[in-house]
Amino acid sequence: MAVVLLNGVAVETIAVTDRALHYGDGLFETVRISGGSVCWLPSHCQRLWRGFERLQLPLASFDLAMDELRQLAEQLGDGIIKLIISRGSGGRGYALPVPPQPQRILLTRPLPDYPLSRPARLFCCQTRLGQQPLLAGLKHLNRLEQILARSEWGDEYDEGVVCDQRGAVAEGVMSNLFWVNHGQLQSHPLHDCGVHGVMRQQVLTYIEQQQWPFSWSSQISMAQLAQMEEIFICNVAMGVWPVGEIGGRAMRLGPFGAALRDLWS
Known part of the structure; x- marks a missing residue:
């Protein structure tokens, strides 16, 4: 049964004045347990801390959220916890509330049932x-780009690839993306778009170590991506998933994705 905690207390509702509902004013982490x-x-702490600083959220809420996350993880055992940090209620229009009253929301769910026994499409x-x-x-918490992108395909595909405004391949809708070009692993730096995924960071660290x-x-470009020697996607729920098809075109499976998949299977 799913557990929902608001500031450490089990709840079924949230205030309709919360800025997360009105403006998407907050952050989230999808955490594997x-x-x-x-x-x-x-890695989760580093990214969340950067978000706290960027959005000017009270840092005291960070420590409380981490304590509650660890406690709920012990109770859950295995699965996924989604941690949401909202700025809370208050403020006139877009003006920041003074003082802010951040809300910490934790939700448990089972691991997604990805068909990892076959290559991704x-x-x-x-x-x-x-x-x-x-x-x-x-x-x-602003995910409208991903919602619009996800509306473009049905169950025949596992994930979608999105480009930046210049038309360069950036990432997956729900994952980060790597490819092999003339024997060299590559990925978009995501300096002005996208998400610096936690699994992406693990992959980059392992690449450097090896x-x-x-x-x-x-x-x-998207057309060039389909010509790459190898592609794989990654996030904390799926681990690393080699790609066998893109846009209906068959892809070869390569050694890098297979090695990383086996490492975190």
């Missing part, structure tokens, strides 16, 4: 990500 522990907790989305360096990398060839690229 295994054996009662938070997977990759330092990707759809090429028409929706493009807006450019906003102030919000790039963060998991803020001294695999890697470079950032913000110049690969």
